[in-house]
Amino acid sequence: MARGDHGLLYTEPTSGSDRNAAGCRSNGPHFSCERAIQLCRQALLRVLLAQSAGRISQSRQDCASSTENLVASDIDFLSRYHQPASRCRSDRHGKLGRCMELYFVSVSFLAQVGVISLALTISSLFRDQVRGEPSRIRRASSGILFGMTAGLLMNMPGELAAGFRFDLRTVPIAVAGLVSGPLGSAVAATVASAARLEIGGAGAPVGLMGIWIGFAVGSLGFLMLRKGFNRAQHLLLFSGMNAAVALLILALLPREVRQTVTQNHQHLVLVALNFIATMIATFYVRLDQQRRENAQLNALHKQVVAALPDALNVKDLEGRFIIANEATAKLMGAASSDELIGRTDFHYYHPEDASRFCEQERVFVNSPEPVVLEQTFRRTEEPVWLSTVKAPYFNEAGELVGIVSHTTDVTAQRALQSELTAMQRLLHTAMNEMADGLAMFDQEGRLAMWNRRYIALFPYVDEESCRGRTLAEILTAGVLRGQIAIPADLSPMAWVEEEFQRSASAEASELSLSDGRWVAKTTSVLPDGGWVTLYSDITEKKAAVAQLERLASLDGLTGVGNRRFFDEQLEAAFGKSNDEQRRLSLLMIDVDHFKAYNDTYGHPAGDQVLRNVAAALQSASRSESDTIARYGGEEFAVILPDASPDIARATAVRFVEAVRRLEIQHLSSPAGKVTISVGVATSGRDIIMDEGRLLESADAALYQAKCAGRDTFRMAKLAAIGEALPA
Numbered sequence: 001m002a003r004g005d006h007g008l009l010y011t012e013p014t015s016g017s018d019r020n021a022a023g024c025r026s027n028g029p030h031f032s033c034e035r036a037i038q039l040c041r042q043a044l045l046r047v048l049l050a051q052s053a054g055r056i057s058q059s060r061q062d063c064a065s066s067t068e069n070l071v072a073s074d075i076d077f078l079s080r081y082h083q084p085a086s087r088c089r090s091d092r093h094g095k096l097g098r099c100m101e102l103y104f105v106s107v108s109f110l111a112q113v114g115v116i117s118l119a120l121t122i123s124s125l126f127r128d129q130v131r132g133e134p135s136r137i138r139r140a141s142s143g144i145l146f147g148m149t150a151g152l153l154m155n156m157p158g159e160l161a162a163g164f165r166f167d168l169r170t171v172p173i174a175v176a177g178l179v180s181g182p183l184g185s186a187v188a189a190t191v192a193s194a195a196r197l198e199i200g201g202a203g204a205p206v207g208l209m210g211i212w213i214g215f216a217v218g219s220l221g222f223l224m225l226r227k228g229f230n231r232a233q234h235l236l237l238f239s240g241m242n243a244a245v246a247l248l249i250l251a252l253l254p255r256e257v258r259q260t261v262t263q264n265h266q267h268l269v270l271v272a273l274n275f276i277a278t279m280i281a282t283f284y285v286r287l288d289q290q291r292r293e294n295a296q297l298n299a300l301h302k303q304v305v306a307a308l309p310d311a312l313n314v315k316d317l318e319g320r321f322i323i324a325n326e327a328t329a330k331l332m333g334a335a336s337s338d339e340l341i342g343r344t345d346f347h348y349y350h351p352e353d354a355s356r357f358c359e360q361e362r363v364f365v366n367s368p369e370p371v372v373l374e375q376t377f378r379r380t381e382e383p384v385w386l387s388t389v390k391a392p393y394f395n396e397a398g399e400l401v402g403i404v405s406h407t408t409d410v411t412a413q414r415a416l417q418s419e420l421t422a423m424q425r426l427l428h429t430a431m432n433e434m435a436d437g438l439a440m441f442d443q444e445g446r447l448a449m450w451n452r453r454y455i456a457l458f459p460y461v462d463e464e465s466c467r468g469r470t471l472a473e474i475l476t477a478g479v480l481r482g483q484i485a486i487p488a489d490l491s492p493m494a495w496v497e498e499e500f501q502r503s504a505s506a507e508a509s510e511l512s513l514s515d516g517r518w519v520a521k522t523t524s525v526l527p528d529g530g531w532v533t534l535y536s537d538i539t540e541k542k543a544a545v546a547q548l549e550r551l552a553s554l555d556g557l558t559g560v561g562n563r564r565f566f567d568e569q570l571e572a573a574f575g576k577s578n579d580e581q582r583r584l585s586l587l588m589i590d591v592d593h594f595k596a597y598n599d600t601y602g603h604p605a606g607d608q609v610l611r612n613v614a615a616a617l618q619s620a621s622r623s624e625s626d627t628i629a630r631y632g633g634e635e636f637a638v639i640l641p642d643a644s645p646d647i648a649r650a651t652a653v654r655f656v657e658a659v660r661r662l663e664i665q666h667l668s669s670p671a672g673k674v675t676i677s678v679g680v681a682t683s684g685r686d687i688i689m690d691e692g693r694l695l696e697s698a699d700a701a702l703y704q705a706k707c708a709g710r711d712t713f714r715m716a717k718l719a720a721i722g723e724a725l726p727a
């Protein structure tokens with residue numbers, strides 16, 4: 001006998017009986033009872049020889065020698081299917097023969113699939129002991145296992161047709177590629193090749209070629225898995241590729257054998273058997289890999305659950321623990337998580353607390369929706385606060401079978417929250433009781449927080465209008481409503497932009513409100529880019545400062561400006577007059593014979609005269625724009641801005657007459673009463689001069705008035721005041 005490729009065996013007749021048998025087989029699909037008995041004998045012989053650990057190579061003996069070696073029990077078994085020759089011949093076209101042939105093909109196929117499954121199981125157990133990527137030695141070991149499996153399959157072939165046998169040797173070789181990669185598949189092909197050479201026969205070269213084509217298919221399948229092609233359709237494609245090896249080998253068989261197989265369509269059966277076997281093996285490998293991945297994932301989940309600082313557990317509907325981690329055991333005071341299994345809350349909590357927890361779980365079972373509960377119990381004098389998330393646990397049928405609980409001990413957080421709440425209340429109270437306004441702005445300049453005083457300081461701001469507004473928007477609203485006074489030389493938008501930049505850069509500034517109040521603001525920049533501004537009402541402070549400044553600039557006796565105040569006002573008025581090209585008049589006034597008055601009536605009376613004269617000058621002046629000051633002793637000075645010589649002359653006349661009307665007795669004066677002398681000087685538009693020259697001119701005019709008999713005024717001449725501008 002010679003062995004063909006892929007386990008196809010064909011018999012070359014050598015004797016008359018063999019030739020007759022061969023001639024009978026050449027009749028195509030017809031099947032006889034003698035043929036059925038022969039197949040039964042061969043199949044049972046292989047099974048018995050395998051069970052007795054005999055030489056499997058004895059299966060190469062012809063049917064006659066196999067029959068002689070059958071034991072009595074085998075013959076008895078075959079006798080149940082034995083029919084007389086004449087009846088068999090008459091039933092050659094019956095269904096019994098085809099059924100028997102199908103039966104024995106199926107038995108042989110299932111036996112070989114069982115061997116492959118056993119090898120896959122051994123490989124799976126071996127891989128379960130390996131963590132991570134297997135080494136080359138382990139891959140080679142796996143290849144040896146599958147190579148030996150292929151060799152075993154070659155020694156237990158099934159008979160597909162009269163004289164033609166098959167085996168599934170390429171299946172373990174290809175599967176070795178999926179499991180152990182090209183290295184494992186190459187080792188498996190090498191071991192299988194050695195087994196095929198040991199069997200021998202004329203078909204050995206073709207058989208070897210089939211083995212190594214199976215290696216190529218296995219290597220290609222390994223690359224497909226590496227590329228992520230591991231879905232069902234990809235496994236079916238791989239199975240089809242391996243099944244197609246049979247067709248390739250069929251082309252290499254002798255022509256008469258190939259014609260016989262294709263004529264009876266046995267090649268399609270061979271392809272189908274290889275496809276089914278490969279598909280079973282590949283799906284086994286895929287499911288085993290998924291099982292291993294799920295096992296690793298479950299182990300990871302267990303490690304995560306065990307490492308959780310929070311309590312995680314599952315209870316059945318009776319409240320008994322099914323699963324619990326160590327954090328649950330620690331929370332409940334158990335020695336370990338294993339101790340909790342099968343127990344309830346009543347074993348660890350106070351009955352009152354356990355009853356409350358049990359009632360919460362009963363309510364949850366009635367409405368199994370995820371819920372967050374706040375729980376508390378007492379282990380010592382201090383209560384323990386828990387935050388528990390409960391979720392339903394359903395079985396595959398969708399029935400509620402348990403409760404999953406995730407519990408966090410929030411006692412420390414709750415205490416911290418209580419302290420924080422108390423601090424927030426204290427801070428809120430302190431902020432609202434502050435005498436100053438407080439406002440916090442974020443990095444975009446939006447108002448984020450404020451106190452009541454801030455609202456009270458700015459009437460145009462309220463709780464609703466300021467929420468989420470920027471500082472620029474708030475300031476713009478105040479300016480447009482006329483409640484914030486801004487410098488006359490700035491536009492509203494320009495002032496708002498400057499004020500915003502001052503706040504963002506922590507520059508202090510003051511706001512003048514339309515109701516006369518002044519608000520000072522100081523700003524501190526926050527690390528996140530925002531800032532906090534403190535607003536203080538400085539109206540009284542401003543008034544006090546103004547009062548001090550006013551007092552510092554007034555004469556203590558007469559209440560009019562003093563000499564320092566006069567000098568400042570004259571300089572400012574003269575500069576403004578030159579800038580605006582307007583006239584400025586200056587009046588120098590002297591109380592006539594004042595020394596004689598003091599000698600006659602005393603200094604207190606003299607002081608009263610000065611006060612009365614100052615009051616008379618104030619009443620006779622044009623308006624508050626006129627500046628009256630005590631220049632020194634009994635002398636006064638009056639600054640008249642934007643006053644022509646005629647206005648200055650009229651003012652001087654009013655001053656002289658106002659003092660006369662006082663009718664203050666002065667016996668040492670020729671007039672018999674207190675009088676004054678006035679010198680008037682006016683700067684012109686075409687006159688070059690300074691305030692010193694103006695003051696000298698007014699003083700010279702005063703001297704002329706005194707020389708003219710006092711109780712009068714004199715006007716200084718322009719030529720005496722300054723030089724005319726060139727034409």
